[in-house]
Amino acid sequence: MFGRNKKGPTAPSSGLTFQRWIRDRVEAEDYWFQKIPLFDDLVTPGWSDPATEKEPYFSVPGDLTGKRVLDIGCAEGYFSFLAERKGAAEVVAIDSFPDSVRRFNICREALGSKATAYLCNVYDLSPKTFGTFDVVLFYGVLYHLRHPLLALEKIVSVCTGTMMMQTLIHEDPALVDTAMAKFYPRGHQSGPIEESDNDEFFDPTIFWVPNRTCVVEMVDSAGFQDIERVTDDPSIPFVIRAKSPIIARGEAPDQMKAPWS
Numbered sequence: 001m002f003g004r005n006k007k008g009p010t011a012p013s014s015g016l017t018f019q020r021w022i023r024d025r026v027e028a029e030d031y032w033f034q035k036i037p038l039f040d041d042l043v044t045p046g047w048s049d050p051a052t053e054k055e056p057y058f059s060v061p062g063d064l065t066g067k068r069v070l071d072i073g074c075a076e077g078y079f080s081f082l083a084e085r086k087g088a089a090e091v092v093a094i095d096s097f098p099d100s101v102r103r104f105n106i107c108r109e110a111l112g113s114k115a116t117a118y119l120c121n122v123y124d125l126s127p128k129t130f131g132t133f134d135v136v137l138f139y140g141v142l143y144h145l146r147h148p149l150l151a152l153e154k155i156v157s158v159c160t161g162t163m164m165m166q167t168l169i170h171e172d173p174a175l176v177d178t179a180m181a182k183f184y185p186r187g188h189q190s191g192p193i194e195e196s197d198n199d200e201f202f203d204p205t206i207f208w209v210p211n212r213t214c215v216v217e218m219v220d221s222a223g224f225q226d227i228e229r230v231t232d233d234p235s236i237p238f239v240i241r242a243k244s245p246i247i248a249r250g251e252a253p254d255q256m257k258a259p260w261s
């Protein structure tokens with residue numbers, strides 16, 4: 001960690017101030033997804049601003065005091081740090097992309113956060129490895145998955161409370177009551193709306209884009225209960241809230257039964 005001298009914290013073995021060191025690390029990254037305020041005059045230069053585009057619609061529970069929270073597909077950690085500010089006792093974040101975890105850790109240092117990010121695929125979630133969670137945040141990941149039902153089954157295995165989920169949807173007005181998903185075998189355009197013709201924002205990791213009915217049916221099929229659509233307003237992100245079939249306090253993994261023992 002950081003040494004302290006009379007002028008404030010310094011990076012190890014250098015004269016850099018802590019803030020300068022963080023700023024240099026932010027600038028050294030050639031890509032940021034999320035805008036995350038780090039200091040009064042430093043925000044990560046992501047193209048997506050979760051504070052205005054997501055948080056107002058994603059229904060993150062207001063009070064997370066004492067909760068174990070899992071943030072799946074955390075990217076640079078916006079929702080992990082938000083959960084911590086809302087009182088979570090422990091925040092575990094996972095992402096399958098190594099660069100996300102590295103950038104998360106820059107933000108974690110800057111914010112003095114205790115949230116921990118692991119390089120982990122949603123398919124590798126298991127209560128033996130990660131324990132169980134009171135709240136699972138599953139935002140913006142479903143449509144990136146080749147195996148969405150498998151992912152939901154893994155999530156229900158670690159959730160003993162509430163899952164909040166947001167996904168891109170594709171709705172055919174003639175088939176709103178039919179559970180269906182559009183398959184993109186070779187990816188789909190992504191990025192900011194104003195860049196919709198920019199090939200730089202083509203995303204080869206978009207596979208299945210379901211309609212609203214399909215989202216609810218998949219979540220139900222995986223074993224969740226009390227599934228609620230937060231809203232059906234097509235102008236805002238599609239979010240659902242679902243309960244685990246077993247409601248219990250989230251627990252850290254039991255090291256006596258850990259898979260490495």
Ligand SMILES: C[S@@+](CC[C@H](N)C(=O)[O-])C[C@H]1O[C@@H](n2cnc3c(N)ncnc32)[C@H](O)[C@@H]1O
Nearest residue numbers: 073074075095096097100121122139140141144
């Ligand atoms: C669109 S971003 C959403 C980030 C954040 N949850 C949000 O809503 O702002 C999708 C994230 O999910 C991650 N991801 C994609 N597939 C994944 C998988 N199979 N397991 C875990 N993370 C995954 C990506 O690396 C990326 O960081």
